[in-house]
Amino acid sequence: VQATQLEEQxxxxxxxxxxxxxxxxxxxxxxAGRHSRVV
Known part of the structure; x- marks a missing residue:
């Protein structure tokens, strides 16, 4: 049971x-879009 819990986590x-x-x-x-607009 613990193994499946660890897998889910x-x-x-x-x-x-x-x-x-x-x-x-x-x-x-x-x-990047903002920089391209500014430049």
């Missing part, structure tokens, strides 16, 4: 990490 963390990477990449795109 790991999966949840991986999803969180994926969301963080998505957010960071989106932010980079927005920042």
């Amino acid at each position: 790991l999966e949840q963390r991986m999803v969180l990490v994926d969301q963080c990477h998505l957010f960071i990449s989106l932010k980079d795109v927005l920042v």
